[in-house]
Structure formats: structure tokens, C-alpha cells
Amino acid sequence: MAGYYHRIDAIRNAANLKPVLGWRESDSVTAIPHQQPLPAPDVPLLALDTLWFQVAGTLCNIECTHCFISSSPTNRSHEMLTLADVEIRLAEARRLGVRDYYFTGGEPFMNRDMLAILETTLKQGPATVLTNGMLLRPELCRELRELFDRSEYSLDLRVSLDGFDAESHDAIRGKGVWERVMKGLRNLAGVGLNPVITVTEAAEGVGSAEGRTRFLEVIRGFGFARPRLKVLSLFRIGAEETRSHGYEEWERLSMDGLTPVDAATLQCSSSRMVTSRGVYVCPILIAEPAARMGETIADTLRPFALRYGACHTCWVDGVNCRT
């Protein structure tokens, strides 16, 4: 714990280095000439194990109040990827030795190419799809099961929930969403697919031991005898910044350096994110222009400066978006 408090002190000290009062996160991106961004430690790319695809762009069939990239039915900041887009990056990923693949959005199953994309991906590595569960109709679940059965590599699904019941869940995800997700989860259980249920700490009490126990009971109730649960921290950017609040200026990583062991705990030391606008450092910062590291994956094989409040959350909470 001593090391932890030392690091927090260092973070607070770094805030005192702030050269201009009123410095904002976006200033580092817009490069206002008389204002300099806070110094920030670089994270090296230690290995490229994981490749993410923003396969649905920022388009989603719902509009969650905590979405850190503000996905919605109308947000076209990032467009959907086509099968051809994905194939180009998969070929590059194979040459670079990527081990596994994640697909997110927005809502991935809004992408009409999604099944074909999974079929292609599963020829070269394991794949995980992050979904809100609303489009998991019986026929789609059957097709996913068939794909699961005939693939050499594993196919996994993650379904997001944000409450123990319809009232708490729909307060964040929208009216009627709980019912549709329940149907989707039962359809998955019906074909014998056991997804990881992801919950964010927006769900009251879920972070506690009692909350997790209660959530596991809820998941069993959907028909999953061996429930799988992943609790995710909230990133106070995008819609979540409005729902709660943004980052304080002291919530930044300090310049006392990241050891390789420290860096290995951050997903940006071993992954990159493919979007319609190029390749970004990670799945969290796709609204930050400076987090776009290049057009191709090969352009991004270099360190990245961790100057964002979200990086502080990754470090302090030990967040990793992988399953």
C-alpha cells in the first residue's frame, strides 16, 4: 500500500506542475500555442497481443447515460467497419502476431457483416463480441452457436447489464431495454452459450461483495448454471461526464515513470483499436483526436503518452477491457 500512496502523492504533485490555470484535457489535443499540456509518462507497446475493432462505430440502438464514447442511434463520429475493412487489418494483425480479437461499438450486431466478420476472424484467432444483448434473437443465437461449434478458435460473448432489475437497469439504458435483454439472454442460454455478463459500477452496490453475490444470483435466474461476471469501472468521459462529473485536474498519471511491470497492467501496452478513422491507442479514447496513432496498425507500434483522466482510472482501478 505504501507504493500506492506514494503514487497518489506523485499524481497530486504533478498537478502542481500545471503551467496554466484553466488547463483542460482537450487543450493537449488542440495544441493552443500558449498553453502546454501536462507532462505525461509514456506507455511502451510491450507486445501486440490483442486487436480491438470498433465494428459498429459509434452507432448503437440505445443511448446509455454512462457511455464513455456517447454511442447512440445518431452518433456517426466513427462509422461501421465493413468485412473488407476488417480483412485488411486481420491480414496485418496476422503478420504482427496478434493473438486475439475483440469487437465492440456501438452495438456490433447492428453491423450486417458481423457474422461474416466473425467467421473470418475465427480462422486466425479467438474472438469476443461485446453486445448490449438486445438483438440476440433466436435465429442469431442459433447461428452463433453453429459458428462456435465449427470454429477452431473460441468465440465468446459479453452482454452488458446495468442493474439488478428493470427499474435500475432501464434508468441507465432506456425504457424497455431490460425486457429485451432478458429475452436475448434466455435465447443464448437456450442454445447453450454462456456469456460473460459485464456490469459497470453505475449499478448501485454492484462493486460490493454482497452486490456481486446478488448479481450472480440474477444471472443464474436467466438460465446460466455457471454464471460469469465482470465488473467494469466507469470512465468519466463522453455521456458519463454529463451523468456524473468529469476528471479533476489532479487525476492524471505522474511523471515518475512506468516500469515494464507497471506498463504490463495497462491494456495499451499490448493492444490497439481499429476504427473507421484509423487505428487508436485503445478502446477508451476513440473520441480523442490525439489518441489516433495512425492509418495502419504498423503506424502505431510506438509508445503513447498517458495524459488523460481515463488513463488515471485504468491505473488506479486496474481496468482491463479484455475478458
Ligand code: SF4
Ligand atoms: S485510457 Fe487506459 S488503455 Fe487507454 S491509453 Fe489510457 S491507460 Fe491506456
